[in-house]
Amino acid sequence: MPVSEPNNDRICIQCIMDTTDGDISFDEKGVCNHCHAYVEANRINPSEIAAFNRTIDEIRQLKGKYNCLVGVSGGLDSTFLLIHAVQDLKLRPLAVHVDNGWNTGLANTNIVNLCNSMGVDLYSEVLDWDEFKKMQLAVLDASTPDLEAPTDLFINYTLRRVAKQFDIKHVLAGTNPQTEAVMGSNWSYGQRDPIYLKGLYQRTWGGKPKKLPFKNWYLALLERFIGGLNIVRPLKYTRYGKNIAVERSQRESAWVEYPRKHGESFITRFYQDYFLPQRFGFDKRKAHLSGLILNGDITRDEALRILHQDELQAPEHHEADIAYLCTKLEISREQFNDYMSRPLLFHGSYRSIKTHLLFRIFKYLKSSGLLPKFISRQLEKIVLH
Numbered sequence: 001m002p003v004s005e006p007n008n009d010r011i012c013i014q015c016i017m018d019t020t021d022g023d024i025s026f027d028e029k030g031v032c033n034h035c036h037a038y039v040e041a042n043r044i045n046p047s048e049i050a051a052f053n054r055t056i057d058e059i060r061q062l063k064g065k066y067n068c069l070v071g072v073s074g075g076l077d078s079t080f081l082l083i084h085a086v087q088d089l090k091l092r093p094l095a096v097h098v099d100n101g102w103n104t105g106l107a108n109t110n111i112v113n114l115c116n117s118m119g120v121d122l123y124s125e126v127l128d129w130d131e132f133k134k135m136q137l138a139v140l141d142a143s144t145p146d147l148e149a150p151t152d153l154f155i156n157y158t159l160r161r162v163a164k165q166f167d168i169k170h171v172l173a174g175t176n177p178q179t180e181a182v183m184g185s186n187w188s189y190g191q192r193d194p195i196y197l198k199g200l201y202q203r204t205w206g207g208k209p210k211k212l213p214f215k216n217w218y219l220a221l222l223e224r225f226i227g228g229l230n231i232v233r234p235l236k237y238t239r240y241g242k243n244i245a246v247e248r249s250q251r252e253s254a255w256v257e258y259p260r261k262h263g264e265s266f267i268t269r270f271y272q273d274y275f276l277p278q279r280f281g282f283d284k285r286k287a288h289l290s291g292l293i294l295n296g297d298i299t300r301d302e303a304l305r306i307l308h309q310d311e312l313q314a315p316e317h318h319e320a321d322i323a324y325l326c327t328k329l330e331i332s333r334e335q336f337n338d339y340m341s342r343p344l345l346f347h348g349s350y351r352s353i354k355t356h357l358l359f360r361i362f363k364y365l366k367s368s369g370l371l372p373k374f375i376s377r378q379l380e381k382i383v384l385h
């Protein structure tokens with residue numbers, strides 16, 4: 001595929017990704033690399049479907065109260081996933097929710113309604129608020145865009161811990177290539193890097209966090225190889241899209257749609273609607289809407305209209321949100337303004353898995369072809385993202 005050099009203010013003719021993604025490239029027709037990658041990510045071969053069906057059959061036959069685990073956030077993907085797991089795949093999941101202190105009331109209602117209507121038990125893990133708050137302040141203090149990475153890391157670790165506790169070997173994940181395959185490069189980092197996040201915490205606060213569910217990176221790596229936990233992504237193998245999910249979630253679990261994507265969590269919404277675009281110029285809505293365009297959920301014109309309408313909401317619209325954030329994080333408005341005006345940095349400025357000696361050895365072995373492909377792929381999943 002011949003590609004041109006990205007230039008400023010160029011937008012894809014098929015989706016709405018543009019040159020605010022520094023690594024975007026376009027073919028001779030003006031179609032971007034994300035559109036091409038989307039097609040690849042959504043390609044499924046028959047043997048893959050057969051393997052998926054075999055796995056689901058195996059899970060279904062497992063004895064015990066629960067045969068799999070599903071993380072629920074109150075958001076659309078995980079709501080649809082739980083309904084799909086119970087009603088279509090006939091599985092017996094345990095639902096797990098990680099509460100980082102930022103849930104909206106509507107999210108809590110949606111989660112309870114979902115579990116009740118599906119007859120599924122709910123396990124809630126509440127993160128220690130004082131330390132979690134400090135973790136988020138540490139990311140703000142570091143001036144990097146990775147404010148949501150701690151939540152993702154702790155969800156991942158908590159799911160693994162709960163799976164172990166209940167002797168569950170299969171975790172169903174709501175990630176799907178139909179609506180999520182488009183994302184800007186470098187728009188966030190750290191979701192799988194405890195060295196980076198723990199390092200930021202220590203940099204700001206001196207001591208190590210004691211109550212947050214951190215795990216040493218080498219144990220996480222070891223678990224991946226010998227832990228026996230199987231991650232299954234069922235949404236890839238069913239007809240899935242925003243419209244289908246909204247309709248079914250409303251019908252089956254009285255799910256109430258949020259006014260904005262990620263309205264289930266105040267911090268996620270604030271992060272995507274204000275923090276990232278205002279501070280870094282990254283607008284994740286472009287990626288989400290592009291996913292919906294490519295999946296046929298909305299047209300490109302509709303996506304541009306949504307983007308434009310939202311832009312009409314002036315910064316003062318966010319004032320109430322900023323005031324709430326400051327109160328909750330126990331910082332002054334001046335402190336917030338200071339965080340928002342510091343020079344921009346990225347994870348490369350800090351210690352991370354990538355700067356670890358073993359990672360550098362891994363990179364060397366990979367580039368010299370000395371590492372078996374399977375091991376190389378597994379390691380890449382963990383460290384190269």
Ligand SMILES: [Zn+2]
Binds near residue numbers: 015016033
């Ligand atoms: Zn595109």
